[in-house]
Amino acid sequence: MQKSIHYRNKRKGTFCLRFKSHRLNKSASGVILLMLLPIVACNKFVDVPSPVNKIAAQELFKDDANATSAVTGIYGQMANLVQNIANGSITSLTGITSDELNYINNAAAIKEFQTNSISTNNSTNVGDFWAPAYKYIYQANASLEGIAASTGISLKTKNQLEGECRVVRSLIYFYLIQLYGDVPLITTTNFNTNTVQRRNSTPEIYDFIINDLIEAKQDLAETYPTTGRLRPNLYTAEALLSRVYLYTGQWGKAETEANNVIKSAQYSLQTDLTKIFLSGSNEAIWQIAASIDGLNTREGVLFVNSNANAIPNYLISDALMNGFEANDPRKTAWIGTKTISNKIYYFPYKYKLPMSSTSTAKENYVMFRLAEQYLIRSEAKIRQGKTDEGVKDLNIIRGRARGNNSTILPDQPMGATQQQALSYVIKERRIELMTEWGNRWLDLKRFHLCTATLQPIKPGWQDTDTLFPIPLQQILINKNLTQNSGYN
Incomplete structure (x- = not known):
């Protein structure tokens, strides 16, 4: 059965990623970053910088300090960019797509996720998932190419940064195939190939992820490269690899990778449930710290409203509430309550600090x-x-x-x-x-x-709803892209 699609194209033209060229001076080459680039409307799938930008790239990756700033700048975007695939959106939007959360506001693009009727030109689908995902992938690819071409980076730093880029790229591809199934596998910054890339099969992308993570394991050290757990180490790569092996049915390998992390003695289960998501948590394998004043995590901003009279936009579903056993302390620790007009509302509360919080506690976004x-x-x-x-x-x-x-x-x-x-x-x-x-x-x-669980509570549920639509804008840009079944 085909979905009935209601188009709401609020923008003229098509949507893609534009990577602007920046001239870098000596003092700012590692901070301005070729990587910190906006998402804007344009008419190409990936508008890659012109060849003249090679000069800027050489400057950016000329030494350890500049190259490290380039790579860690990706994490800053992942944490601070408005909700996207690498932070709050992956939780909130799949939460309402499944049976975890209920969205009570009136944003039509978001409501389509809750009713599993996502239109092919849904602005949130492309703006929160597809566009930032390929932005981060492009940045990882550009960094890998810049690092490989550099003669001024030490071998130790080169290995560390290459490993980090492979972890980032693998993580984003993992979520892309969970959301969309087959997607274009972009592995370079080559404009000519990227703009006509077909959808690669999910098994092919899984193989690529696995190979990327195996290489990352060879590059990354057991110790973290800086204070805290704010950049990937060996066990970060193993944590993601264990998940990928689990999802691909390679049970023995999944057990081995998970066992390596558990037995590493670097981590322990946090006994206080309210401290798991704080900076310095013993349980965290990789965290990302925000660098915007007054911001800890995007999920804290998204779920926790500091206005005492405002109903949270995302509420815990009855199905999830009923899933807790009696006296499970996780229910108290991780679900917040707010009483308005004598009615109690329940909302996600793993991250407890909204924007402009005055709390002295510090939360980092937990990746693994x-x-x-x-x-x-x-x-x-x-x-x-x-x-x-x-x-x-x-x-x-x-x-x-x-x-x-x-x-x-x-x-x-x-x-x-x-x-x-x-x-x-x-x-x-x-x-x-x-x-x-x-x-x-x-x-x-x-x-x-999905069908057994969601059909009784979602009247319009169809089996094809397990995948999101490929954004129409991208199909118009790249004629080699095809649409997922169930979408016009």
């Missing part, structure tokens, strides 16, 4: 954390028939949240069938990873639970 690695290792073991071992990992997560005597099943041989144990994996992931990086939406898809 240890609890997910236990859940990955658990599922990977269970999938391999090591059910009791997998249940032990689930009970570690439950023990952290509810006390060490809290178990899913008795810790004994033949305590659960494989199918029973997997059902507990789904349940525990739903609670532990609630409103975090779209995990619920992705889990419903990979466990093939």
Whole structure:
């Protein structure tokens, strides 16, 4: 069945990424950044800088300090750019696409995600997901090319920065294929090939991600390159690789990578649930810090409204509220409440600081954390028939949240069938990873639970809604792009 699409083209022309050329002076070459580039309307898929920009690139990657500023500048955009695929949007929009959140405001483009009727020219779809994703990919590609061509960067720094770029590129491609399925695999800054690139198959992109992360593992050190956990290290690459192996059904490899992270002794489960998302959390594998005054995380700004009389735009769904067991402290720690006109509203509260908060606490945006690695290792073991071992990992997560005597099943041989144990994996992931990086939406898809779960609560649900539409603007720009099934 084809969707009925209502076009609301608010912009003239088409939408793409334009990467502007900057002249860099000696004092600002590492800060102005070829990377810090706006998203604007234009008529090309990727408007790549002209060859004259090679001079600027040489200046930008001339030494360790400038090259490091170029790469870390990508993280600044990921954190500070208005909600996008690398921060709040991936949580909020997939939260309302699934059964986690309800959006109560009137923005039509966002409401389409909640009703799973995303139009092909939905401005949020392209502005929050597609455009910034390919912007970050382009920046990673440009950095890799600049680093490789440089003769002034030390080998240690070159390896570190190349590893970081591969982690960023892999993370963005991972989410692109979760949202859209097959997408163009852009690996260079070559204008001629990028503008006509067809959609590559999801297995092909998974292979690329895996190879990228294996190379990143060879480049990255176990230690972090700077104070804090604000840039990827070896275990960041392994954390993402464990997830990718899990999603591709390579259970043994997923277990190995997750086990490497867990056994590294660098991380521990944070006993205080309210401190998991703070700067310096023992559980964090990689965090991104904001650099805008008054801003901690975009999710804090998005979900937590400091106006005492304002109803939050995103509310916890009844389905998620009912998913908590009695006395689970995660419900209190991670769900905020606000009473207005004698009615209680529940909203996501993992990040607690809105814009212009006066709190002395400091939150960083958590990209990966240890609890997910236990859940990955658990599922990977269970999938391999090591059910009791997998249940032990689930009970570690439950023990952290509810006390060490809290178990899913008795810790004994033949305590659960494989199918029973997997059902507990789904349940525990739903609670532990609630409103975090779209995990619920992705889990419903990979466990093939979308229709059974969402059709009863979403009257217009269709099986093809598991993928978002390729933005119409991009299909008009690149005639080699095709649309996902179910969209006109």
